[in-house]
Amino acid sequence: MRILLAFALFVSFAAAQEPVRYTVRFPQPHTHYLEVNASVPAGKPSVELFMAVWTPGSYLVREYARSVEDFKAHDAQGRELAWEKTRKNRWKVQTAGAARVEVNYKVYAHEMSVQGNWVDAGFAMLNGAANFVTLVGAEKRPYEVKIELPPTWKKSISGMKNGADSNTWLAADFDELLDSPIYAGSAPIHEFEVDGKKHYLVNEGEGPMWDGPASARDVAKIVAEYSRQWGGLPYDKYVFFNMITESGGGLEHKNSTWMGASRWAYGNTQDAPENAPAGPRRPSRNGWLGLVSHEYFHLWNVKRLRPVELGPFDYENEVYTRSLWLAEGVTSYYGPLALRRAGLTTQAQALRAMAQTIGQLQNTAGRLVTPVESSSYNAWIGLYRPNENSSNTTISYYTKGAVVGLLLDAKIRKASNGAKSLDDALKLAFQRYSGARGYTPEQFRAVCNEVAGADLSSWFKNALETTEELDYKEMLEWYGLRFRGESQRGAGAPRILTGITTGAATPGRIVISGLRRGTPAYDAGFNVDDEILAVNGIRVRAEQWPARLDNYKSGDSVEVLIARREQLMTLKLPITADKPASWNLEVRPDATEEQKTRLKAWLHE
Ligand SMILES: [Zn+2]
Incomplete structure (x- = not known):
């Protein structure tokens, strides 16, 4: 009871805190600038302001303060206040006794991306982290944003609540402000x-x-x-x-x-x-x-039911979690599944979307190098900082996580004899851990065990913490599915396996953009950025590659003339027939009635 009372007092105290107020203007939208006036409570000799360096959900330090210019500080009477930068993204303002400090700055907004800012003559799409400077330690204050529209724009809209008028937006705290993009324009x-x-x-x-x-x-x-x-x-x-x-x-x-x-x-x-x-x-x-x-x-999955590490956010430093296979991968599993359940796609389309993800996983050499939990933990330096070797060294937690979700769902269904599913596990996890709590990896696994009525610990350990190949047998059997026997490339002539990916960046030229580890070209010493010029002394043009290799038999080898940093050289490439495994999913012609019923129960048919 005492705890509850203290909590209630804290809440009412927080609610009474002075808000941070912004006015956002677009005096010259065609220049891609917006202007921000921020009014922050002071009451001390100096205040420190900061701008976020990253946006939750997009795991890369973006340095939004790079786009800030013309920073000025003054008091309510317009008297200029002294300030200095104390970090790349912090400003310390001398208040000279002012109760509130006003700062003005411009933001260059010409990045059309999920976390960037965009302003042009027609509209603005604003993301909070890239816009709003606030007081250090003011994360729990209320926030207010007033959008002043250029004369030709019709309205603004946001997920936030409206304040005094239809272009004023209210957030309960800094988290909500940064979680609420604002559109202004005439769409x-x-x-x-x-x-x-x-x-x-x-x-x-x-x-x-x-x-x-x-x-x-x-x-x-x-x-x-x-x-x-x-x-x-x-x-x-x-x-x-x-x-x-x-x-x-x-x-x-x-x-x-x-x-x-x-x-x-x-x-x-x-x-x-x-x-x-x-x-x-x-x-x-x-x-x-x-x-x-x-x-x-x-x-639901990540915004309200979140890994324990993903909130409250430290907007100035990276945060690490092993659970993105669940936050992103399982979300990717439900993407096509829900479209089928909603009647927006066919059964074949849903199966194909899942099969494509399985194919992506199985064709990525890095799945045998990095466990999916590590891929999640390393998102900041991995998935968000890829290079030409990434697919050899790591696997996307979206891809493997989606496949783990598919297998986990079937596992829970089988263990509970069709009574329960991953839907039930997520709902139970939501009841227990949504809101301010968050879940640990162990807690989510325990929820799945409870719903399945079985101990899935060793399966979870293998699937999430090791690079062991995933086993599809149980899932295929439960729903009466199989991988189609034929080559993914159809019934045509067998193709030659090289391991070479060529880029589209240089039209008309065959420039290697990727090399898959453990393939003939990789082992033969081909390099990324090599330009392929001729095979066995005959010029090969972009549209003739890699079909030219089909003229040779498995077991042959060919001399490939390449240019590497403008120097010509010849490399020997062994010709190896490509027998790619097929990851196309289809319903078994001999599926039992029971299997057909399970498939329908899964896809809600
Ligand atoms: Zn996502």
């Missing part, structure tokens, strides 16, 4: 309700190729599906910031998401052909819906 905004809650799809860049109302109806189906799965919607309103700006990526927030899209995505209902080579795919509707599904699922 079509499609409004819909699910479970009595308001949702907004902000389609900046919506043109004739993008059917706005239809896209909002599709998004509503995804919302309804997840509401059913999680048992309701834990927010008052939710905003989908859909930047149709030939950009990509997505970032989760509690009450909103930032998504990048191509203007051609929603109109293209064709999936990429099954045997399409790896590389960038044509943007498609299912690709975009998959992004919506992924980012929206995060409002």
Whole structure:
């Protein structure tokens, strides 16, 4: 009782704290600058202000203070106050006794990305970490942002609550402020309700190729599906910031998401052909819906049910967690699964999306080098700092995590004889650990054991802490699936395995951009950046590579003329027939009725 009373007093004290107030203006939006006035409570001889160096969910130090210029400080009467930089992202202001300190600065905003800032003549898309300087130690104060729109812009919108007017936004604390992007401009905004809650799809860049109302109806189906799965919607309103700006990526927030899209995505209902080579795919509707599904699922998984390390955030330093396989990977597992459950894709499309992820995992040599928990822990120096050797040394926690999610789901279903699933484990984890608590890796594993009614400890240890190959047998058997027997490249002539990836960066030239460890070219001494010029004395052109190698038999070797730093040399490449394993999933023709029933139960058919 005493603890509760003390807590209540603390809460009312915090609520009474003076807010930090911002006014954001765009006097010359075509120059990509915004201007911020920040009014912060002082009451001491000097105050220290800071700007975040990273954005939660995007694990890289970005140094947002780089984009700040023309920093000035003054008191309420306009008297200038002295200040100095004390760190790359900190400013110390002498208050001269002022009760509040006003600082003004400009921010250069020309980065269309999940965590960047964008301002142009037509609109602004603002991410908090890149914008708002605040008092050191003021994280728990309330925050207020007033957006002053240029005359031709129609409105602003955010996941935050409105204050005094429709362009003033309120956050309970600094976490909420940084978790709430703000859009200002004139984009079509499609409004819909699910479970009595308001949702907004902000389609900046919506043109004739993008059917706005239809896209909002599709998004509503995804919302309804997840509401059913999680048992309701834990927010008052939710905003989908859909930047149709030939950009990509997505970032989760509690009450909103930032998504990048191509203007051609929603109109293209064709999936990429099954045997399409790896590389960038044509943007498609299912690709975009998959992004919506992924980012929206995060409002539970990672924003409200989070690894214990991911909050409260230290915005000036890296934070480390082993649980991104769950936060990101399991979210990636549900992306295509929920689209199928919502009736937006076919069974074949759902299986194909999962098979592609399995193929990505099994074709990445780094899966045998780095366990997925380590890949998560190293996100700051790994996944977010890739180079041409990364796929040889590490595996993405998105990819392996999604496959672990697929196998874990089947495992729980089998252990509980179909009574329970990963959905149930996530719901129980949500009940226990959502909100301020967060979960440890051990706690999440214990929840799964409890729901499955079985001890999965050694399986978890192998899948998450080692580089042992994952075993698909149990999952395939449970649902009556199999990997299709034929080569992924179809029934054509066998291709030659080189291990060479060539880049598109130099059109018309064959320049090696990646070499897979343990392959003939890797072992023969080929290097990244080598340019391939001729095979056995005959010129080979970009469009003839690698098909030229099909003229040789397995067991032969060829002389490959290359240019390395402009120097010509010849390397011997052994010809080895490629027998890639097939990771295409299909329903077994001899699947039993029981297996078919389980498959339907999983995909909600
Ligand atoms: Zn994600």
